[in-house]
Amino acid sequence: MGHYAAEWDDKAAATEITKDWNGIDQVLLRNPHGASAKISLHGGQVISWRNDKGEELLFTSNKAIFKHPKSMRGGIQICYPQFGDCGLLDQHGFARNKIWVIDDNPPPPPPPLPTNESSSSFGKSFVDLLLKPSEDDLKLWPHSFEFRLRVSLALDGDLTLISRVRNINGKPFSFSFAYHTYLAVSDISEVRVEGLETLDYLDNLSKRELLTEQGDAITFESEMDRTYLRSPKVVAVLDHERKRTYVIGKEGLPDTVVWNPWEKKSKTMADFGDDEYKNMLCVDGAALERPITLKPGEEWTGKLMLTAVKSSFCFDQLELQSKGF
Numbered sequence: 001m002g003h004y005a006a007e008w009d010d011k012a013a014a015t016e017i018t019k020d021w022n023g024i025d026q027v028l029l030r031n032p033h034g035a036s037a038k039i040s041l042h043g044g045q046v047i048s049w050r051n052d053k054g055e056e057l058l059f060t061s062n063k064a065i066f067k068h069p070k071s072m073r074g075g076i077q078i079c080y081p082q083f084g085d086c087g088l089l090d091q092h093g094f095a096r097n098k099i100w101v102i103d104d105n106p107p108p109p110p111p112p113l114p115t116n117e118s119s120s121s122f123g124k125s126f127v128d129l130l131l132k133p134s135e136d137d138l139k140l141w142p143h144s145f146e147f148r149l150r151v152s153l154a155l156d157g158d159l160t161l162i163s164r165v166r167n168i169n170g171k172p173f174s175f176s177f178a179y180h181t182y183l184a185v186s187d188i189s190e191v192r193v194e195g196l197e198t199l200d201y202l203d204n205l206s207k208r209e210l211l212t213e214q215g216d217a218i219t220f221e222s223e224m225d226r227t228y229l230r231s232p233k234v235v236a237v238l239d240h241e242r243k244r245t246y247v248i249g250k251e252g253l254p255d256t257v258v259w260n261p262w263e264k265k266s267k268t269m270a271d272f273g274d275d276e277y278k279n280m281l282c283v284d285g286a287a288l289e290r291p292i293t294l295k296p297g298e299e300w301t302g303k304l305m306l307t308a309v310k311s312s313f314c315f316d317q318l319e320l321q322s323k324g325f
């Protein structure tokens with residue numbers, strides 16, 4: 001193990017808790033190379049992920065509203081127990097609008113990670129968060145669950161989110177889920193998404209019509225709001241201008257949402273700048289087409305791993321396997 005791993009045995013050195021302007025706790029994760037991630041207990045939302053040069057990799061709107069219960073426009077939002085706007089619940093569910101707590105007594109970690117240093121939990125800085133339904137929540141969505149979220153920052157700067165939803169011996173329930181991920185891009189017209197070619201998708205701009213992707217890579221010239229079905233474990237977002245590629249690894253998340261509001265829709269969102277569509281792209285690891293059903297005592301795990309590499313870096317299978325994908 002590199003010497004950094006030894007120096008960073010002390011988890012306290014790699015995590016720091018502060019409060020935001022509303023007095024809500026935020027957890028700052030740092031690694032010894034200068035990378036960082038910040039997670040708000042408001043919604044369990046990752047609100048910042050910076051590389052070792054201090055460059056922000058997630059998009060946050062300059063007009064974001066930081067006022068509970070509204071979730072901040074940007075970062076990585078936890079959309080549970082639904083994604084989309086159906087029935088009694090808020091759009092994209094209530095989890096992103098709730099105050100989570102730090103889980104001081106997490107259950108044993110998920111199965112052991114590969115030995116590769118960059119992906120082993122040794123030397124990672126991480127935080128475990130917990131959401132349980134309040135009495136009010138149970139009136140609205142009468143299912144007894146525990147939602148544990150581990151956010152971790154690896155020595156190589158990768159950001160991993162592991163969501164574990166358990167049915168706490170209530171009646172069976174079903175839910176859909178998405179990590180609503182706002183990636184920062186230099187110019188949306190210079191961005192390509194690879195890994196979704198030839199897939200079927202639901203076009204949310206035309207009543208979720210089922211269509212098939214034809215292109216060899218997705219590029220952007222207008223509003224796009226699509227749910228790609230049964231997508232591969234790895235999707236790449238190439239930011240040509242910045243020569244940066246985001247590699248999105250997913251487990252337990254068969255679908256991928258791709259969304260850019262473009263000019264017209266941007267003007268209708270109070271917490272989003274008219275031109276900000278040029279500098280963001282949502283690519284969400286999700287489980288939407290087939291909702292997840294949990295019987296009493298059952299648990300679902302959804303894992304997202306984000307890597308930001310220089311586009312010249314060819315991301316081969318070995319690299320992915322070493323990261324647990």
Ligand code: TA6
Pocket residue numbers: 084091092204225226257258259
């Ligand atoms: O597909 C992504 C999407 O459902 C879009 O339709 C758009 O509504 C976006 O999520 C943002 O949703 P929000 O509730 O965060 O404004």
